[in-house]
Amino acid sequence: MSEKQQYRNACITLHQPWASLLVHGIKRIEGRSWPAPVRGRVWIHAAAKVPEPETIQAMEHFYREIYAVDGVTDVVFPEFYPTSVLLGCVNVVGCVSLPELANWKSLSEGVRLEGQTQFCWLCEDPQKLVIPLEMRGWQGVYNLQRKIADAAPRGLRPVNAPTQMKFPMPVSLESSSERDGLESEETGQPQTKSLNPHLSPKLKASIQGAQAAANQFRR
Incomplete structure (x- = not known):
């Protein structure tokens, strides 16, 4: 493992509502x-x-629609979207390119539609802190301060996610995670891509709304 891949208590800062949506397993x-x-x-x-409020509304609408594609209609969203706090954690089990995700036929259509960026980090096992911890964030992936890293695991609790996501990980899908380009300061905004003409107008609109919501953070 190269030096740039060595992390202890890795952390990443996300804008809201994306941060809470991830920790809540949505x-x-x-x-x-x-x-x-x-x-x-x-x-x-x-x-x-x-x-x-418009950003929250757009992202909640997006997730309602892509879950509905898989027949899940009881998605419960966070009541609050707190800022400047450590919320919880996820387990990153892999990373694939957008075309790889789109063509991963053993995944449900809703999960494949969720990918909208060049690289897609695959996240499982979300847990949230009972009491979020105030802290400052940084760009990219960084290590938590030791005192926070020592205290935070004791406050973790499982979440009641809409589905219990487990990615079947063929070895071939790991290739994209070893590419260069780790120094980019992008915040994970959707790329513009052609939408499947077979998608419903409502679903297309939700995807375009999510793209517009994330594009506000482009530099």
Whole structure:
């Protein structure tokens, strides 16, 4: 393992509402313009920016629609989207390119539609902190401060996610995670891509709304 891939108590800062959606197990794909440099537990920190109501509405609509594709209609969203706090963690089990995700036929259509970025980090086993911890975040993947890393695991609890996601991991799908490009400062915004003409107008609109919501963070 190379030096840049060595992390202890890895953490990543996400804007809201994406951070809470991931920790609550609603979001299963973390999108980035760079491949995941770590496997295993990754702590999720919510950035300081308070999300606009329209952003929350767009992302909740997106997830309602892609879960409905798989027949799941009882998605319960977080009541609050706190900022500047450590929220919990997920288990990053792999990383694939967008075309690889789209063509991964053993995954449900809803999961494949969730991917909207060049690289798709595959996230399982979400856990949330009973009491989120205030802290400052950083760009990219970084290590938690030792005192936070020592205290945080004691406050973790499993979440009642809409589905219990487990990715079947063929070895061939791991190739994209070893590519270069780890120094990008992108925040995981969707790329513009052609939408499947067979998707319903409502589903297309939800995807375009999610893309527009994330594009506000482009530099």
